[in-house]
Amino acid sequence: MVSVIILTKNEEYDLGRxxxxxxxxxxxxVLDSGSEDRTIEIARLYGAQVACHPFESFGKQRNYALQNLNLKYEWILFLDADEVVTTAFKKEVLRSITKASENIAGFYCCWKMMLEGQWLKYCDNYPKWQFRLLRKGRAFFIDFGHGQKEGEIDGELGYIKEPYLHYSFSKGWTEWLNRHNRYSTLEAKARLNSCPPFRNIFRKNSSIRNPALKSWLIRVPGWPLLRFIHAYFLNLGFLEGSPGFIYCVNMAYHEFLIYIKIRELKRKNITQELLPDPAQTYK
Known part of the structure; x- marks a missing residue:
């Protein structure tokens, strides 16, 4: 069987599903980081074990869960509150861990991005791989941008090719935009200050390749517009109707926010370098 960990803060709308x-x-x-709504009440209503810990970052919160929660099983699945396990995904997870050799430390998983009841297969560049299923004590996480990726791994990683469902827009566009405004600040800092080497763009492992692509493509003139053209036209996002158009526009806007925040960070860095050293000025 599998232990499941869900990180939450004010997730009363999605957690029950x-x-x-x-x-x-x-x-x-359920590892909560200070909910002020009915999140904890709902978690207990469904029989989940609840713990609380202040949130620093997604990577640190996941590592805290691995190190401090009383997990019953060898295999651990991380989910977000706005994600749903399908019967097919459950069966594939159980099949994969049953057949996994001892050298397998975990699995990448992928989602179906859902908007207005529609799967955005083309707009969202399906499949997107995230490290979500791991063997206890064999893997940990590190932060990158607004999220996390696998860090120290003791063994090899496989792939769960059957997707789960991701309802990223379930709380409405106002909440999504507010959240991604915060995320864009973290992404800008990561892409500017922790840019992976260019050679990683050609790596087969998408978890290594994608952070490099994000960090280098943001430097291309007009990238936010190119991001829209790629997703909506070249990736056939137009086939997904109004939800596809809305998604592509907002993802391009997200990239635009990251772009202008990188410019702002660069200007601040230059300003700091030009300022006189107070210790030298008043000698």
Missing amino acids: CLDSLKWTDDVH
Whole structure:
């Protein structure tokens, strides 16, 4: 069987749907970081074990969960509150961990991005791989941008090719825009200050390749517009109707926010370099 960890803060709208899809496991943990709504009440209503810890970053919060929660099983699945496990995904997870050799430390998983009841297969560059399923004590996370990726791994990683569902827009566009405004600040800092080497663009592993692509493509003149053209036209996003158009426009806007925040960070860095050293000025 599998232990499941869900990180939450004010997730009363989505959490019930997520927990309802996890009735097949008897070890579900909700690690909350200060909810002020009914999140904890809903978690306990569904029989989940609840713990609380202040949020610093996604990578650190996931590592805290791995190191401090009383996890029952060897295999651990991380989910967000706005994600749903399908029957097919559950079956593939159980099949994969049953057949996994001892050298397998975990698995990348992928999602179906859902908007207005529609799967955005083309707009969202399906499949996008995230490290979500791991063997206890064999893997940890590091931060990158607004999210996290795998860090120290003891073994090899496989792939769960059957997707789960991701309802990123479930709370409405106002919440999504506010959230991605915060995310864009973290992404700008990461792409500017922690830019991976250019050679990583050609790596086969998407978890290594994608951070490099993000960090280098943002330097291309007109990248936000090119991001829209790629997703909507070249990737056939126009086939997904109004939801596809809205998604492509907003993802291009997200890249634009990252672009202008990188410019702002560069100007601040230059200004700091030009300022006189107070210790030298008043000698």
